[in-house]
Amino acid sequence: MHTAEYLPEQPTEISSILQGGYNHPLLRSWQHERQLTKDMFIFPLFVSDKENEEEPIPSLPNIKRFGVNKLIPYVGGLVKKGLKAVILFGVPLKEGVKDPVGTAADDPNGPVIMAIKALRAAFPELYIMCDVCLCEFTSHGHCGVLYEDGSINTRLSVRRLAAVAVNYAKAGANSVAPSDMVDGRVKAIKQGLVDAGLAHKTFVMSYSAKFSGNLYGPFRDAACSSPGQGDRKCYQLPSGGKGLARRALLRDISEGADGILVKPSTFYLDIVKEASAICQDYPVGCYHVSGEYAMLHAAAEKGVVDLKTIAFEAHYGFLRAGARIIISYFTPEFLEWLDEPVPM
Ligand SMILES: NCc1[nH]cc(CCC(=O)O)c1CC(=O)O
Ligand SMILES: [Zn+2]
Numbered sequence: 001m002h003t004a005e006y007l008p009e010q011p012t013e014i015s016s017i018l019q020g021g022y023n024h025p026l027l028r029s030w031q032h033e034r035q036l037t038k039d040m041f042i043f044p045l046f047v048s049d050k051e052n053e054e055e056p057i058p059s060l061p062n063i064k065r066f067g068v069n070k071l072i073p074y075v076g077g078l079v080k081k082g083l084k085a086v087i088l089f090g091v092p093l094k095e096g097v098k099d100p101v102g103t104a105a106d107d108p109n110g111p112v113i114m115a116i117k118a119l120r121a122a123f124p125e126l127y128i129m130c131d132v133c134l135c136e137f138t139s140h141g142h143c144g145v146l147y148e149d150g151s152i153n154t155r156l157s158v159r160r161l162a163a164v165a166v167n168y169a170k171a172g173a174n175s176v177a178p179s180d181m182v183d184g185r186v187k188a189i190k191q192g193l194v195d196a197g198l199a200h201k202t203f204v205m206s207y208s209a210k211f212s213g214n215l216y217g218p219f220r221d222a223a224c225s226s227p228g229q230g231d232r233k234c235y236q237l238p239s240g241g242k243g244l245a246r247r248a249l250l251r252d253i254s255e256g257a258d259g260i261l262v263k264p265s266t267f268y269l270d271i272v273k274e275a276s277a278i279c280q281d282y283p284v285g286c287y288h289v290s291g292e293y294a295m296l297h298a299a300a301e302k303g304v305v306d307l308k309t310i311a312f313e314a315h316y317g318f319l320r321a322g323a324r325i326i327i328s329y330f331t332p333e334f335l336e337w338l339d340e341p342v343p344m
């Protein structure tokens with residue numbers, strides 16, 4: 001046996017012993033300041049205008065695009081397992097519905113309004129949130145209305161986004177979540193809701209700190225929302241833009257946001273932490289986006305990680321950073337995993 005008799009005996013310092021604190025799974029669970037619970041999860045739903053179809057999305061494992069008639073039975077199964085909230089993304093697939101101002105976004109017969117009404121009727125308790133953006137519905141694929149040179153026309157965009165948000169709330173959405181990153185849209189949405197008599201019952205969840213980067217690819221496949229020309233770097237934040245993120249958070253709070261989101265999550269935990277400090281009186285959420293989700297799946301398929309363990313680890317990180325709400329494609333899994341012994 002190897003001994004270290006050449007080293008002098010050291011007295012054991014009481015303060016050096018930490019392992020007494022976490023040598024049992026129960027003790028490890030006690031180390032968490034907060035535990036993951038089902039009511040923290042918001043599940044993204046892609047709703048297409050092909051009412052009776054459901055289609056897998058190759059770059060987004062286990063996630064499908066549902067026509068409104070296929071959506072209800074699918075969501076019903078999740079509600080039985082404890083699903084509390086969804087966020088809707090409309091995907092117009094029919095020919096010729098996209099135009100420069102995204103008319104299809106709030107078309108009364110379009111996928112989002114139809115889905116709000118169908119979900120509201122089928123699941124009175126379900127909390128229905130709607131992503132508010134134009135990129136899924138515009139012919140150019142950008143998130144707002146454009147000038148001829150391709151840059152964002154802020155005034156027209158803000159008016160259009162506010163109209164869309166109000167129409168979602170009128171149709172029965174509990175919450176509107178602007179993800180377009182056009183300056184000033186939170187104020188316009190809030191004012192629109194006030195004018196429509198809906199502000200007191202609509203939660204404005206602003207994607208305040210939304211960074212541009214390489215993590216939205218599978219979402220753009222799912223939502224068919226890649227910009228035709230150019231990119232989103234002039235409205236989504238640059239990934240080094242911590243100061244811009246702080247300014248956007250403060251701005252959106254001052255414009256009337258009821259809650260704020262940071263997006264993506266894993267690479268932006270410092271921003272989640274900043275947001276929970278700056279916006280300590282507001283619920284702060286983060287979006288574990290499509291690219292993050294797809295990366296974990298890809299790594300699990302390669303045998304590099306265990307999917308369930310790594311998913312818990314990622315989501316625990318969001319909690320530690322201060323998030324109270326998580327938009328996650330893993331929601332269906334967590335609704336099951338949280339009924340089982342959690343990895344500790
Ligand atoms: N504005 C649309 C929108 N809303 C949410 C996401 C990304 C979500 C994800 O990747 O899961 C995007 C994509 C984008 O900005 O290009
Ligand atoms: Zn967009």
Ligand SMILES: [Zn+2]
Nearest residue numbers: 131132133179
């Ligand atoms: Zn969006």
